[in-house]
Amino acid sequence: GLTPPLDVTFYDFHPPVEDFRAEVLTGLQQPQKTISPKFLYDKQGAELFDRICELDEYYVTRTEMEILQNCAAEVADLIGDGVLIEFGSGSSQKIRTLLDAAPQLQTYVALDISKQHLYESCLNLVIAYPGLSAIAICADYTQPLQLPDIAALRHKRKMGFFPGSSIGNLEPHEAMQFLNQAATLLEPKGGLLIGVDLDKSAEILEPAYDDAQGVSAAFAFNLLSRMNRELEANFDLNHFSYRAHYNPIGRIEMCLVSRCYQIVHLGDVAIPFCEGETLRTEYSYKYSLSAFQDLARLAGFQPQVVWCDPQNLFSVHYLAI
Ligand code: AVI
Numbered sequence: 001g002l003t004p005p006l007d008v009t010f011y012d013f014h015p016p017v018e019d020f021r022a023e024v025l026t027g028l029q030q031p032q033k034t035i036s037p038k039f040l041y042d043k044q045g046a047e048l049f050d051r052i053c054e055l056d057e058y059y060v061t062r063t064e065m066e067i068l069q070n071c072a073a074e075v076a077d078l079i080g081d082g083v084l085i086e087f088g089s090g091s092s093q094k095i096r097t098l099l100d101a102a103p104q105l106q107t108y109v110a111l112d113i114s115k116q117h118l119y120e121s122c123l124n125l126v127i128a129y130p131g132l133s134a135i136a137i138c139a140d141y142t143q144p145l146q147l148p149d150i151a152a153l154r155h156k157r158k159m160g161f162f163p164g165s166s167i168g169n170l171e172p173h174e175a176m177q178f179l180n181q182a183a184t185l186l187e188p189k190g191g192l193l194i195g196v197d198l199d200k201s202a203e204i205l206e207p208a209y210d211d212a213q214g215v216s217a218a219f220a221f222n223l224l225s226r227m228n229r230e231l232e233a234n235f236d237l238n239h240f241s242y243r244a245h246y247n248p249i250g251r252i253e254m255c256l257v258s259r260c261y262q263i264v265h266l267g268d269v270a271i272p273f274c275e276g277e278t279l280r281t282e283y284s285y286k287y288s289l290s291a292f293q294d295l296a297r298l299a300g301f302q303p304q305v306v307w308c309d310p311q312n313l314f315s316v317h318y319l320a321i
Helices: 020-028 043-053 060-079 096-101 118-128 172-186 202-209 217-230 289-298
Strands: 008-012 084-087 109-112 132-138 157-162 189-199 241-249 252-256 262-267 269-271 279-283 301-309 314-320
Touching: 008 109, 008 118, 020 217, 020 262, 043 060, 043 202, 043 217, 060 096, 060 189, 060 301, 084 096, 084 172, 096 118, 109 118, 118 132, 172 189, 202 241, 202 252, 217 241, 217 279, 262 301, 289 301, 289 314
Parallel strands: 008 132, 084 109, 084 157, 109 132, 157 189
Antiparallel strands: 189 314, 241 252, 252 279, 262 269, 301 314
């Protein structure tokens, strides 16, 4: 028979290139030394994060997959003849659970800031799902954005997909801004399927972010190695330790702690660390069902359905516009 042509359209919206050096220097000269978690994901960091997702202690990935498998048929009904738009598509793996349940789906839009694997991931997807067209858009989805004005998207109901509890790495005001922009992109009559990690005890959360094998620690330490590699820095990894602390306001706080008084150099800039001083690498916010629904309402969504696992570790919300 006839093989359908492989259909991937690529758009480059040219997201501004991040200035790693400038952002690091600003962050290290603040009273609370901070580096944005987006810099954790260079090649080595992305590989370490993939290993985190496989850890026994890190329940997030497998629990969300289990929920998605169980709700996929219901979600397929909600999508109907609309288009699916993934925010931060990465390797486009989780979307397969939805595509398996929604054979009617014609158009998939992948939004990602990294151009590297975007085209290839979409190509692999249309090979695996004959009849599916993919639109790959290299863009920063945390900034306001307009979809290309093309027939495949015009007047279509748009269903957003934002898995992995990535929203948890944003400050609540940034999370609100993201949801608000997503609502603008998905309106009218669209919706958003979003994975959100649930707030729970420190006994479960702290090991999830500081595992016995030390992969989570290595993920944070890679930030120091990355600065050594790319910014002519001379961080001595032995002079720092990793800490993941649960703050009962509902977030895990991850940082590297200086083991001694030391002066680190980045090129010709000297950065002093006191003994015990912290360098914040990441927050991971956790939400109760109602706290997340309140946030979604404030951002212009109407919470419709929420699915959880039997142990109530994780939630997947369907929000309508
Ligand atoms: C990507 N993000 C949702 C992860 C999280 O759970 O906050 C990042 C992570 N950092 C350490 N472990 C996992």
